[in-house]
Amino acid sequence: MTKATFVFSNDLDLLDSAKELGFDTLFIGHQNLTPVWITKAKKLNFTVNVEVGVFAGENLWNKYPDARPLTKDGSPLPIVEWYAGVNPLSLSVWHEKFEDIRNxxxxxxIDGIWLDFMRFPCHWEVENPELFDTDFSPTTLEIFKSDTGESMPVGETWWQWKCDIITNYxxxxxxxxxxLNPETKLGLFAVPWTPKDFDNxxxxxxxQDFKSLSELVDVFSPxxxxxxxxxxxxxIGDACEYFSQFGKPLLPLIQTENKPREISPADFITSIEQAEKYSAGVTIFFLDDVIKQPEKVEVIRKIW
Structure with a gap:
């Protein structure tokens, strides 16, 4: 079983903490990679998977005029808390991110590339997410009409076309x-919804069309x-059971932050056990947080 954790910092001391707690796999954002960090991680025999966030970030709105999506009423997509969703039809954004992946x-x-925010915008990590249908910019609608022959962006033709955009990327x-390196694993950080959630x-x-995506990725990480x-x-178990139908190994992420409610040690144990039922392993999200919680550290020690 893969015992993974996500690190937000390239602090070298975190590598020692991860090793001491029994982790064998690390996730780190591509912007935090350094030669010194990767050298030490490999010296400690970690599998290293690199997260590349694609269609998110207010900095991209500021950098590229077409990066901010438009909603159905023609208004710019609002920022929701920290989240600024980016228009997947912005080729300038895509070319930049594609080069990041190449680099x-x-x-x-490294051992794997994991795509994050590889989707159309939604701040989904809440109980009742606000759902915005995007992108209704004139340029996008022209491309849609050219590709499909349809002038009205409605119904299955519209959303399946957008799914195909993501799948093609x-x-x-x-x-x-x-x-470049066929041995590199390709993973996807997946929104853990089924078609029954929030009216498909x-x-x-x-x-995100997981059936189509399963033909391309090596691992799903709900x-x-x-x-x-x-x-x-x-x-968590229900979500992993749903993803298991697509025939790819699963490496789900388990929340450690007490946000917006406390996650007790018992709840944390249940989370890990639920994830393990259908998965190739578990990713603790995230190490920088969990090491500040002695009770959760003890859970990890006992389980692993």
Whole structure:
């Protein structure tokens, strides 16, 4: 079983903490990679998977005029708390992120690339997310009409077209990996919704088509943050069971932060056990937080 954790910092001391707690796999954001960090991680025999966030970030809104999506009424997508969703039809954004992925693969001794925010916008990590259908910019609508022959962006033709946009980007990354280093794993941080959630928002709003994506990725990582979504820990098992139908190994993420409610040691144990039922392993999200909570550290020691 894979025993993974996500680190937000490239603090070298965190590597020692991860090793001492029995982790064998690390996730780190590509912006935090350094030669010194990767050298030490490999010296400690960690598998290293690198997260690349794609369609998110207010900095991209400021950098590229077409990066901020438009909603159905023609208004710019609002920021929701920390989240600024980016328009996947912005080729300027995509070209920048594609080069980021290329540079990570060619520049570092890594084991996997995990795509994050590879979707249309939604701040989903809450109990009742606000769902915005995007992108209704004139340029996007022209492309939609050219691709489909339809002038009205409605119904299944509209959302399936948007799903195909996302799938095609993942296909490009798959091709890049096959070209540069075929042994590199390709993973996807997946929104843990089924078609029954929020009137099929996983397809209509977020536009992640897991059946199609399963032909391209090596691993799905459902982001099963149960407390943020105000779900019981058993929901994690239900979500992983749903993803198991797509025939790929699962490496779900388990929330450690007491946000917006406390996650007790018992709840934390149940979360891990639920994730393990259908998965190839578990990713503790995140190490920087969990080491500040002695009771959760003890859970990890006992389980692993």
């Amino acid at each position: 990570v693969i060619t520049g570092y001794n 993942v296909r490009q990354v798959r091709g890049l990996i096959n070209e 928002a996983i397809h209509k709003i977020i536009c 982001m099963t943050y149960h407390a943020m979504c105000n779900r019981e820990a058993t929901w």
